[in-house]
Amino acid sequence: MIEKLAFYFQYPFVRYALIVGVLIALCSSLLGVTLVLKRFSFIGDGLSHVAFGAIAVASIMNLTNQMVLVLPTTVICAVVLLHTGQNAKIKGDAMIAVVSVGALAIGYLLMNIFSTSSNLSGDVCSTLFGSTSILTLTVSEVWVCVILSAVIVALFILFYNKIFAVTFDENFASAVGTNAKFYNLMIAVMIAVIIVLAMNLVGSLLISALVIFPALSAMRMFKSFSSVTICSAVISVICAAVGIIISILASTPVGSTIVAVNIVMFVISCIVNTIRGE
């Protein structure tokens, strides 16, 4: 088995996949804690469907660099969704559902009408459930991912105290003069960036698993915000690495394997929590 792994790791695309996978897992788990606590778990899901719609449009327009369209669209939707969360006419969760299924339907519709591809259902399936695209990353794509992840981790560490304050009590934060709107906006933009990055890894239907599972597992085991955040990051990185290695060895789909490992971790954390609780 070790030899088989060593054999695969000779190839740069396998190393790239591991680097990108681990970085995405790290970023998504950091913000996952905030999203879960703010009751915005499904925002990742909604946004990834928006990204799917945007990719559909981008491929129809034959854009060589789909990021140019996908990233701004997703960022804008993230801002709108988080902003209208509290006092919109359509409540937060319904709004997310509307945007998410809407984008999914329109994206698929457009792809069907305008597509020039010979394997449409294959294209759609790989966008939804993640594909081999993580194994076909170019060096420049890897660098984009490394830089964006570094920016997100740096922002998270720098603004850690503000993010905590805004997550725990937004009203109090704005009452004492913290610019809660700005930090919410920052969180929204960071999430959108992570979602777009994660599309390559697990596909748009499975992204919310990367956001939610590590945070939930960490919350079962730890009690302070700092330890939950660190634990969530550690769990997510380990699960992603293990998932990618398993998928290489067993030739399973990358995205669903990572999610499966996350589910196992969640069950373990629940058991640990129950044993400790009694």
Add this chain to the structure above:
Amino acid sequence: MSIIRCEDLTLGYEGTAIINDLNFSVNTGDYLCIVGENGSGKSTLMKTLLKLKNPMSGNVILDEGLTQKDIGYLPQQTVVQKDFPAKVKEIVLSGCQSRGAFKLFYNSEDKALAHENMERMSITDLAERSYKELSGGQQQRVLLARALCAARKVLLLDEPVAGLDPMVTEQMYELIDELNKKDGITIIMISHDIHAAMKYASNILYIADDIFFGTKAEFKKHDIFKRYTLGQED
């Protein structure tokens, strides 16, 4: 001299006014209780005082060198907080988030202040405990300590005893009273409990179809009080 003055304040949602032409003022050291029925706009008024909401018309004027940063806030607990993984000391420290110049990390002065306020609320022994494991009364003490980290002059409390049992409620009232009498902190409190309001407050603001503002003694003689207490005893 008044430190907070509301002039012809009209408050409401989406174009519908719920409070019209409200006038009142708060002096240093006052203990103002805002009473009135659900939906009468008490919380909206408090959010307006905190500048979280804009009035439809009228002004909130801060005087005597009082700034927004001198006003601390004890909000009603939200669902989000009930199972929030955070240590008591993390929460109390977050009261220092906007103290002084803009900063990203807390300094030793902030930490000392957080410690001092935990001592004041007698929750030092809970510092390492998780917020969600505490009782309702302990949670309120934590949030009160956080509010004290944010401000030293005025405290706005939104139903601080909601959901507490009678004994803890009494302790909470005593604690707030002490902050007012001993430390000279001006208190503005929303309450459902007219009896507690009459016991501790110096001034009463009653909001319903009629608005009353005045001292406790004046309120006692007023028709509204007689109607209100009669209604409660039914």
